[in-house]
Amino acid sequence: MSIKVLVANRGEIACRILRACKEAGHRTVAICAPNDAGSLFTEMADHVVMLNGESIAETYLDQQQIVAAALNTGATAVHPGFGFLSERAEFANAVQAAGLTWIGPSASAIEKMGDKMTARQTMRAAGVPVIPGEEVEEDDEAMALTALREASERVGYPLLLKASSGGGGKGMRAVHAAVDFDQAAAGARREAVAAFGDGRIYIERLLSDSKHVEIQILADQHGRTIHLGERECSVQRRHQKVFEEAPGPTMTGDLREAMGQAAIAAAEAVDYVGAGTVEFLLAPSGEFFFLEMNTRIQVEHPVTELVTGVDIVREQLRIAAGEPMSCGPLMMRGHAIEVRLYAEDAANGFLPSIGPLAVFQPPEGPGVRLDTGVREGDEVTPNYDPMLAKLIVWAPSRTEALQKMRRSLDEFVVLGTTTNIEFLRDLCDAPPVVDGSTTTTTIDDVWPEGWNPPSSPALEEAALLAAASAETLGLHRTQARGPSASSNGPVSPFNTLTRRYP
Amino acid sequence: MQHTFASSDGPVEVTLSKQGDSFFLQGHELVKDTRGRLRITLQSGHVHVAHAAKVGDTWWVHINGRTFKWERIEPGSSNAQDEGGLVAPMPGKVLEVLVSEGDKVAAGAPLMVLEAMKMEHRIVASTDGTVIRVNYRAGDQVDQGASLLEVE
CATH class of the missing domain: 3.30.470.20 (ATP-grasp fold, B domain)
Structure with a gap:
């Protein structure tokens, strides 16, 4: 069955999905923020819809604009890729409410797993082992910090603070001693609010050597x-x-x-x-x-x-x-x-x-x-x-x-x-x-002191030689890449017809 | 042929010698091949093809899995090193300013918190000293390279 897929993403993963659609014989629509015009992924789709807006919130996170783009271009399905709206249950709902196929799990599955605290509770109930820790359901900043501090004493150190809406390391802090806890918790909450609009934090024991x-x-x-x-x-x-x-x-x-x-x-x-x-x-x-x-x-x-x-x-x-x-x-x-x-x-x-x-x-x-x-x-x-x-x-x-x-x-x-x-x-x-x-x-x-490139004096000298020679040769003025057409003049490929190759 | 490049240990003067199509430096030999790629024979005898590209004043060179940057100093230009200046490593937003002008700080002390790409970055003092200027307030947007504070 042939479908028409709108890819609600950009960059590398948009390319991956657009290519898979092409291989499967599906037509495709890409969406693109103005500052992404001309990006590689926009060349791989049958249609490109330029989104209005500048920030990520106004473009790749604008659910209404993306659903409208799908409807206007006759798309029948939406693939969210990863990041952006891929784990937003309300987006899965909006896509389906518009009569489009959502290429992903149900909104309720996203919701249960997307909120990390709910996920831990669901998994406990299903008999799947979870990391020892505590969830703190508290929105008020001061009360949350107090509750977290109390929970931290029960969980013990070292511990990890994680944002309930988190991912990609954002809103996450490792804390090794109680003295660092308040600053880390405030930082994690602030980062979580900025990245996800949800400052709820839970605590897990930090399992070392895992x-x-x-x-x-x-x-x-x-x-x-x-x-x-x-x-x-x-x-x-x-x-x-x-x-x-x-x-x-x-x-x-x-x-x-x-x-x-x-x-x-x-x-x-x-x-x-x-x-x-x-x-x-x-x-x-x-x-x-x-x-x-x-x-x-x-x-x-x-x-x-x-x-x-x-x-x-x-x-x-x-x-x-x-x-x-x-x-x-x-x-x-x-x-x-x-x-x-x-x-x-x-x-x-x-x-x-x-x-x-x-x-x-x-x-x-x-x-x-x-x-x-x-x-x-x-x-x-x-x-x-x-x-x-x-x-x-x-x-x-x-x-x-x-x-x-x-x-x-x-x-x-x-x-x-x-x-x-x-x-x-x-x-x-x-x-x-x-x-x-x-x-x-x-x-x-x-690399406890941080990584540094290994020393190789000969290569460093060679690079200096290359930079100085390239400057002398004026390479930066002639740096048009690709094979030079002028080297040996055109040779007719037909000349090779009677040649035997070993 | 003489060129000057910047390095962390100060300017490096490079004097190339040329014989035929070859350039020489400290026993290493370079020949430009037909497509503008650079064939280098190290003093040890190993041969590598280097790639070089200039962006602004900086030559980027890739050779044998390593990438080096050499910023060329134009003859006659002054080497303006901003002592004690603390610059934004990337564009972002100032989240928090942790010090005020006149504060004494120790090397490594956090001075400012920036947010860029949704991650927090701490700007720390590189030396012991006194904060003599704070150029931004919480909420300000800063460009890469912006001078955030000065410590003397």
């Missing part, structure tokens, strides 16, 4: 709910993942089955439909605890696709159209690793950076996949998330996948904007990454 392991699930409207195995995403900075892999390096068949069944139970507890991810903390003891469920496609979905052979976005489209999912029993093959390329200064506290992508030359070769929303010549602005691309590799074994990632990162050339490429490359040599013992604190453990 791995972040998540289970991809798929559920169709024919009563089938399956899991697609795990991803390990322990390596994080600022509570955001940067390095993800499948299968988990320490996973066993029994544990995968136990976590998979818990994830299926979590999904079934909210009558889940579509693709989703159940996140767990895996303690060194082998115990695992429910963290949260992401009711949408996930940034790191490609590693699962590469090891299972399932096209998760295509399955989302099938499921939304009411078809049964196409995948059979779980088969995992080889090893996949993803790294997230950010425009950020890893040597300076991972501060986001901006600038032109004067050169953007990704690696190629067998087993290398790049999911990006930018190309050479684009400008990195402070308007949106600084993730430039996801680089994903597949190889028959974990060792070979790491080797392929190192090679690929060495080949990746980005000039004009500071990126974390060298940090990611160095990460591939960090002992916990090499031996698979990564935990959520790996980056801080390996």
Whole structure:
């Protein structure tokens, strides 16, 4: 069945979804804020609707404008991607109320999982283990801070403060001692109010030396709910993942089955439909605890696709159209690793950076996949998330996948904007990454004083030689790239017809 | 051929020598190949293709998985280093100003809280000193590179 899909997102994930729609033979509509005009994703859709407004709230978060764009262009379905409106139950409702198909789970499933405190309560009821902690339902600032402080004494230190509406590390604080609690709680509340308009915070015990392991699930409207195995995403900075892999390096068949069944139970507890991810903390003891469920496609979905052979976005489209999912029993093959390329200064506290992508030359070769929303010549602005691309590799074994990632990162050339490429490359040599013992604190453990690029005086001199020579040669005045047409003059391809090639 | 580049240890003077199509620096050799890419033979004998692009006054160079930035100093320009100036690392909004003019601060003390890309960033004193100027108030928008406060 052919549908017409409006993609309510931008950048890399919009490209991913628009491509999947094209492959499936579906027509597409992109929406775009004025400051995104000319972005790569806008070139991949059959129609582009320019939204009115400047801020994110006025554009990619403006539900009325987006639903109107869908109706005006004859779209029949809306894919929200991740971030933005993807986990807003009222948007799922608005889309369906307008007679459009929502490519995602029901509004009630989003609601139950989206509010992290409600999710913890739902999971407890379904028998899924949750991290020890307390929820504080209190809107008033002073009363909430008092209640949190009291709860903190019962939960014990170290602990984590998390925003009930949170995600992406926003409104989250680790607190190691009572003396820091008040400032951290006030900061977390303020960040949560700014990012989500909801300052409710809950407390979880901080489980050290744990791995972040998540289970991809798929559920169709024919009563089938399956899991697609795990991803390990322990390596994080600022509570955001940067390095993800499948299968988990320490996973066993029994544990995968136990976590998979818990994830299926979590999904079934909210009558889940579509693709989703159940996140767990895996303690060194082998115990695992429910963290949260992401009711949408996930940034790191490609590693699962590469090891299972399932096209998760295509399955989302099938499921939304009411078809049964196409995948059979779980088969995992080889090893996949993803790294997230950010425009950020890893040597300076991972501060986001901006600038032109004067050169953007990704690696190629067998087993290398790049999911990006930018190309050479684009400008990195402070308007949106600084993730430039996801680089994903597949190889028959974990060792070979790491080797392929190192090679690929060495080949990746980005000039004009500071990126974390060298940090990611160095990460591939960090002992916990090499031996698979990564935990959520790996980056801080390996670089307690912060990361700095390794010293290599010869390469630094060579770079100085390149800069000085390029200046002397006036390369910046002639820097039009692409093959030069003038080198040998035109050669007729027909001259090669009678030639024999070895 | 002489060029001057900025580095964290002060200006670096580079004097290239040229023989035929090759440039030399400290035993490393560079030849521009036909498409404007730069073929470098290190003194160790290793050969790498470097990519270079100039943005503003800064040359960005990628070689063997490493990326370096060299800001070229135009001959005759003064090297204006803003001592003690604390600048916005990126565009954003001032959430909180934690000090006032005249306050004594220790190195590492938080001075201001900025919000950018929905994350909070703390501006901290780089040295011990006295706050002599506070240029913004809570709620102000700041551009990247804006001088936020001065500590002497």
